[in-house]
Amino acid sequence: MSEDGSAPTRLVLFAGTTRTAEIDGLSAAGADPEVMVHTPSADAEILEYGEPVRAPVVPVSPSGCPTPAVVTRAVRELADFETTVVDAGLAEPTAAPTVTVGARPGEDVRASDPVSTAPGAFAAAREFGRRIPDEEVLVAETIPGGTTTALGVLTALGEEFGVSSSLPDNPVDQKREVVAEALDASGLEPGDAAGDPRLAVRRAGDPVQASAAGFVVGAAQSGTRVTLAGGTQMVAVAALARHAGLDAPLSLATTQFVADDPAADLRAAAVDFDFDLTVTDPGFDAADSPAMARYVAGEAKEGVGMGGALALADREGIEMARVRDRIRSVYDHLLDGEADPTDSETADAPR
Amino acid sequence: MSEDGSAPTRLVLFAGTTRTAEIDGLSAAGADPEVMVHTPSADAEILEYGEPVRAPVVPVSPSGCPTPAVVTRAVRELADFETTVVDAGLAEPTAAPTVTVGARPGEDVRASDPVSTAPGAFAAAREFGRRIPDEEVLVAETIPGGTTTALGVLTALGEEFGVSSSLPDNPVDQKREVVAEALDASGLEPGDAAGDPRLAVRRAGDPVQASAAGFVVGAAQSGTRVTLAGGTQMVAVAALARHAGLDAPLSLATTQFVADDPAADLRAAAVDFDFDLTVTDPGFDAADSPAMARYVAGEAKEGVGMGGALALADREGIEMARVRDRIRSVYDHLLDGEADPTDSETADAPR
Numbered sequence: 001m002s003e004d005g006s007a008p009t010r011l012v013l014f015a016g017t018t019r020t021a022e023i024d025g026l027s028a029a030g031a032d033p034e035v036m037v038h039t040p041s042a043d044a045e046i047l048e049y050g051e052p053v054r055a056p057v058v059p060v061s062p063s064g065c066p067t068p069a070v071v072t073r074a075v076r077e078l079a080d081f082e083t084t085v086v087d088a089g090l091a092e093p094t095a096a097p098t099v100t101v102g103a104r105p106g107e108d109v110r111a112s113d114p115v116s117t118a119p120g121a122f123a124a125a126r127e128f129g130r131r132i133p134d135e136e137v138l139v140a141e142t143i144p145g146g147t148t149t150a151l152g153v154l155t156a157l158g159e160e161f162g163v164s165s166s167l168p169d170n171p172v173d174q175k176r177e178v179v180a181e182a183l184d185a186s187g188l189e190p191g192d193a194a195g196d197p198r199l200a201v202r203r204a205g206d207p208v209q210a211s212a213a214g215f216v217v218g219a220a221q222s223g224t225r226v227t228l229a230g231g232t233q234m235v236a237v238a239a240l241a242r243h244a245g246l247d248a249p250l251s252l253a254t255t256q257f258v259a260d261d262p263a264a265d266l267r268a269a270a271v272d273f274d275f276d277l278t279v280t281d282p283g284f285d286a287a288d289s290p291a292m293a294r295y296v297a298g299e300a301k302e303g304v305g306m307g308g309a310l311a312l313a314d315r316e317g318i319e320m321a322r323v324r325d326r327i328r329s330v331y332d333h334l335l336d337g338e339a340d341p342t343d344s345e346t347a348d349a350p351r
Numbered sequence: 352m353s354e355d356g357s358a359p360t361r362l363v364l365f366a367g368t369t370r371t372a373e374i375d376g377l378s379a380a381g382a383d384p385e386v387m388v389h390t391p392s393a394d395a396e397i398l399e400y401g402e403p404v405r406a407p408v409v410p411v412s413p414s415g416c417p418t419p420a421v422v423t424r425a426v427r428e429l430a431d432f433e434t435t436v437v438d439a440g441l442a443e444p445t446a447a448p449t450v451t452v453g454a455r456p457g458e459d460v461r462a463s464d465p466v467s468t469a470p471g472a473f474a475a476a477r478e479f480g481r482r483i484p485d486e487e488v489l490v491a492e493t494i495p496g497g498t499t500t501a502l503g504v505l506t507a508l509g510e511e512f513g514v515s516s517s518l519p520d521n522p523v524d525q526k527r528e529v530v531a532e533a534l535d536a537s538g539l540e541p542g543d544a545a546g547d548p549r550l551a552v553r554r555a556g557d558p559v560q561a562s563a564a565g566f567v568v569g570a571a572q573s574g575t576r577v578t579l580a581g582g583t584q585m586v587a588v589a590a591l592a593r594h595a596g597l598d599a600p601l602s603l604a605t606t607q608f609v610a611d612d613p614a615a616d617l618r619a620a621a622v623d624f625d626f627d628l629t630v631t632d633p634g635f636d637a638a639d640s641p642a643m644a645r646y647v648a649g650e651a652k653e654g655v656g657m658g659g660a661l662a663l664a665d666r667e668g669i670e671m672a673r674v675r676d677r678i679r680s681v682y683d684h685l686l687d688g689e690a691d692p693t694d695s696e697t698a699d700a701p702r
Contacts, residue, residue: 053482054479095450096448097447097448099446100444127405128446132400133402
């Protein structure tokens with residue numbers, strides 16, 4: 001909370017699910033869908049409380065790669081910003097407080113109408129964005145399977161951009177196949193949804209995109225500074241907002257891990273969708289930490305607003321070494337049993 | 352957020368409704384129930400955002416007495432604590448993020464089963480309280496009509512304590528009549544629910560009490576320090592927790608306005624329900640402010656954790672003059688039209 005009474009920066013996390021994540025091999029390798037479906041609920045709790053509270057999972061992959069929620073939480077403990085979670089289609093309960101916009105869990109994009117709540121969620125979130133009094137918002141996401149639905153939306157809009165992955169080996173061909181099937185099921189050709197973002201997200205996207213895009217449009221149109229805090233999933237949200245006719249300025253803040261990903265051409269997207277691009281390197285390669293080494297190896301890369309949180313820390317002059325220290329303590333706390341080990345199980349990679 | 356990584360203090364606001372508030376003359380004089388039903392939703396938004404966001408009302412009475420949410424928000428802008436809102440039976444939408452415990456709006460206590468969700472909400476909130484990782488929580492409420500249901504619960508439990516009022520002239524006789532009818536409708540005599548808090552709150556209480564009492568039991572039993580932040584409504588919650596068998600320490604922090612109320616014997620309650628009592632005087636009589644003068648005249652008195660927030664400010668060494676300055680600026684902001692005047696209307700007294 002700022003001392004001068006001005007509205008502070010707020011990170012708004014859109015947390016939801018799509019059954020697209022259940023497709024074998026698409027999201028984190030070997031992940032059990034029964035566990036992964038809890039990840040957004042757990043991420044919201046880690047952001048708000050520092051650990052899972054109601055969610056029965058700790059989103060850490062078998063290789064020890066923690067959810068990026070750990071990074072955002074660590075920065076939150078050091079920097080001056082508020083957090084708000086929007087229920088953008090959660091499938092499992094969370095103890096994190098959430099704002100309701102009417103989103104329901106998304107079906108597999110290969111279904112004929114996978115995100116039937118998209119138009120309503122877009123409208124409700126736009127109204128929420130319009131009325132939120134903050135001067136600046138960071139818009140973040142947590143949804144397993146979200147890079148596939150990002151490709152779905154971009155393709156439906158006729159925008160040719162590659163998407164990143166939470167996996168070191170991006171299953172690009174499989175994503176393209178799923179997206180082709182998704183468009184087929186809706187009788188759409190690539191580009192058929194240009195200028196119609198609600199159609200694109202309803203037929204080939206997920207409820208997080210619908211809610212986040214609506215919020216971005218409402219907030220930016222009413223004069224709030226908007227930073228998309230994330231990677232290619234947030235590029236899809238930028239595309240939706242632009243196709244909705246938004247012409248206010250946008251920024252996107254992400255990690256070096258996404259910027260270094262050859263599958264994603266962020267700089268081209270920044271030109272086409274007219275956003276300023278901030279890339280922050282948390283210096284994980286300088287850290288003697290197995291958790292951070294997984295990021296350096298190409299796992300996870302981004303999510304839960306990680307890149308935006310790092311950019312905020314940088315802007316506030318908080319040194320990355322201090323951020324890394326705090327990441328270590330949040331992570332250790334997650335694993336040391338204080339996070340209610342009696343009913344927790346270790347989940348596979350979070351997204 | 353504390354710099355040393357320790358879990359900070361969290362104010363948990365239980366926001367809900369009971370149709371008991373619709374009884375003429377019971378809650379704020381002249382209040383229109385159609386407006387008052389929005390008050391808890393608006394209070395939650397003022398706490399989280401500094402102004403109503405989705406709620407179509409500004410809870411300020413015709414005499415200019417603002418909701419105590421203004422005070423708690425002002426302290427929140429100066430002191431170091433987190434806030435979480437629990438949906439404890441909201442009847443209208445709110446843009447504040449809320450935790451779900453399964454509470455539904457309460458019926459008029461004179462109905463035969465006015466709070467059918469009480470047992471479920473008590474259990475879910477107890478589990479939430481058990482798992483919340485904070486070292487210290489403040490438990491607050493916003494529910495119009497809540498002092499009448501406080502009397503209902505105390506009577507059902509066989510505890511003879513008077514309750515306060517948001518009105519300068521406490522309609523004590525009318526409250527007693529309503530409570531007598533409420534017990535009648537459930538076939539209960541005073542004291543019949545002793546040792547059975549779920550029965551007391553289900554038949555003669557409201558969903559905020561059920562949720563808050565469950566949370567208090569779960570949090571205190573798991574070693575979290577619990578301060579009941581409020582007046583006689585929080586005495587009822589303390590009674591429910593004690594009748595549920597809780598023997599962990601409890602504190603109650605309230606305002607001078609409640610402590611000065613001859614209708615409420617807080618010190619006797621502190622002995623009987625074994626809680627430490629902290630009373631904070633915000634020095635409103637020293638302020639040249641029409642808004643604060645309404646409190647000095649006996650309106651509102653407490654609510655939305657006001658007394659607990661003031662105690663926190665005092666503990667952190669924040670001077671009351673500074674708190675009063677900030678109250679002024681939050682209040683001015685509420686009224687100056689920045690809070691979306693196009694669709695707001697001035698509500699009657701908030702509780």
